[in-house]
Amino acid sequence: MAAKFLLPEDRIPTTWYNVLADLPKPLAPMLHPGTREPITPADLEPLFPAELIAQEFATRAEVDIPGAVIDVYRQWRPSPLVRARRLERALDTPARIYFKYEGVSPSGSHKPNTAIPQAYYNQQAGVRKLTTETGAGQWGSSLALACSYFGLECEVYMVKVSYQQKPYRRALMETFGATVHASPSELTESGRAALAADPLSTGSLGLAISEAVEAAVRSEGGAKYALGSVLNHVLMHQTVIGQEALLQMELAEDYPDILIGAAGGGSNLAGLALPFLRDQLRGGRSVRTIAVEPASCPSLTEGRYEYDFGDTAGLTPLAKMHTLGHDFVPPSIHAGGLRYHGMAPVISELKDLDLLEARAVPQTACFEAGVTFARNEGIVPAPESTHAVRVAIDEALACKESGESRSILFSLSGHGHFDMQAYLDHFAGKLQD
Ligand SMILES: *Cc1c(COP(=O)(O)O)cnc(C)c1O
Numbered sequence: 001m002a003a004k005f006l007l008p009e010d011r012i013p014t015t016w017y018n019v020l021a022d023l024p025k026p027l028a029p030m031l032h033p034g035t036r037e038p039i040t041p042a043d044l045e046p047l048f049p050a051e052l053i054a055q056e057f058a059t060r061a062e063v064d065i066p067g068a069v070i071d072v073y074r075q076w077r078p079s080p081l082v083r084a085r086r087l088e089r090a091l092d093t094p095a096r097i098y099f100k101y102e103g104v105s106p107s108g109s110h111k112p113n114t115a116i117p118q119a120y121y122n123q124q125a126g127v128r129k130l131t132t133e134t135g136a137g138q139w140g141s142s143l144a145l146a147c148s149y150f151g152l153e154c155e156v157y158m159v160k161v162s163y164q165q166k167p168y169r170r171a172l173m174e175t176f177g178a179t180v181h182a183s184p185s186e187l188t189e190s191g192r193a194a195l196a197a198d199p200l201s202t203g204s205l206g207l208a209i210s211e212a213v214e215a216a217v218r219s220e221g222g223a224k225y226a227l228g229s230v231l232n233h234v235l236m237h238q239t240v241i242g243q244e245a246l247l248q249m250e251l252a253e254d255y256p257d258i259l260i261g262a263a264g265g266g267s268n269l270a271g272l273a274l275p276f277l278r279d280q281l282r283g284g285r286s287v288r289t290i291a292v293e294p295a296s297c298p299s300l301t302e303g304r305y306e307y308d309f310g311d312t313a314g315l316t317p318l319a320k321m322h323t324l325g326h327d328f329v330p331p332s333i334h335a336g337g338l339r340y341h342g343m344a345p346v347i348s349e350l351k352d353l354d355l356l357e358a359r360a361v362p363q364t365a366c367f368e369a370g371v372t373f374a375r376n377e378g379i380v381p382a383p384e385s386t387h388a389v390r391v392a393i394d395e396a397l398a399c400k401e402s403g404e405s406r407s408i409l410f411s412l413s414g415h416g417h418f419d420m421q422a423y424l425d426h427f428a429g430k431l432q433d
Pocket residue numbers: 109110111138139228229230262263264265266267268269337338382384385413414415
């Protein structure tokens with residue numbers, strides 16, 4: 001009985017899937033932070049190169065992936081889809097549990113799927129340097145790698161609590177050639193204002209975004225900004241995950257009843273789920289999709305669906321999304337990649353249309369699930385990914401209860417090799433809900 005479903009390199013997708021083509025109604029436009037009018041492509045020019053702006057507004061269903069990007073994807077794509085048979089046996093469940101494993105990428109998560117094309121389009125546009133923020137360091141290390149491949153400088157504002165908790169992620173970014181600052185920093189107006197208000201501030205993703213945006217806009221000589229989640233083009237780049245998974249489920253002669261992903265900004269969940277939802281939106285097979293978020297940062301389950309800024313200082317456009325408010329500072333849980341006040345507009349709209357469910361789970365229950373998974377499947381999940389593992393296990397246990405054999409596919413968005421302190425804290429009973 002096969003455990004892994006692998007595809008050859010020539011099955012790496014050659015197009016990304018753009019769900020905007022298939023949504024029942026257009027997304028609410030982003031608004032300019034000053035005028036509150038719908039933004040135009042020109043408004044985004046200080047931040048992004050023309051091709052990425054065009055992708056942000058694109059409404060055609062398929063967008064070609066450049067050959068130079070596919071050549072880099074070849075280093076780890078197609079990623080494996082694995083049937084978690086040992087976990088199934090341990091849970092004694094009739095459910096069939098599959099996971100799509102993105103931890104095989106060079107930085108250990110799904111984030112290079114978009115970092116690579118973002119760096120490529122910037123390089124093509126003559127940009128010399130990218131600025132960005134990072135929470136746990138997954139995005140920062142992915143962009144640092146992509147910048148190194150395409151010969152760009154990379155400057156990363158890392159949320160201070162993670163800068164202190166995760167020194168090895170910073171070391172990884174520096175190894176890939178990036179410069180890393182703890183945020184809030186003294187280098188930007190937003191950072192200085194935050195430090196003046198609270199000298200001991202441990203930062204937030206929203207604030208680090210403000211700093212990185214400011215650093216790009218103020219730079220002399222061609223710096224732009226890159227975002228690792230939330231935006232339409234970022235979610236679109238991640239659809240390589242679900243397109244591969246569709247083919248791999250065919251190899252497994254199965255089709256998921258339930259799709260599960262941890263949702264911070266929504267990109268890995270979108271990457272897995274959108275290609276399946278495409279079939280559903282076009283009248284094909286339907287699938288239950290569950291977004292999992294931390295109970296301490298419950299933007300989809302408890303946030304309001306309204307216009308809000310993407311960052312703390314109000315420098316970014318406003319997007320209609322599920323949000324806890326741009327000044328919300330989530331508690332410093334270990335799943336740093338899920339500590340974002342907002343949610344991708346695409347994911348927010350799918351939730352509003354009842355095409356997607358959301359569930360919030362406390363972190364200790366997630367680490368318990370992560371440990372169970374590691375002991376059976378041999379992979380230590382990233383703290384973010386343990387949220388998906390938790391709900392996959394819960395759904396499998398529900399099948400055991402009801403005696404139904406459902407097919408569950410979840411996104412194992414990354415490994416936790418740089419997060420072992422979080423596991424140590426879990427074993428020492430130091431984690432709080
Ligand atoms: C960043 C990250 C997430 C959360 O971000 P999304 O945009 O919601 O995918 C989840 N898992 C891992 C491993 C991450 O690095």
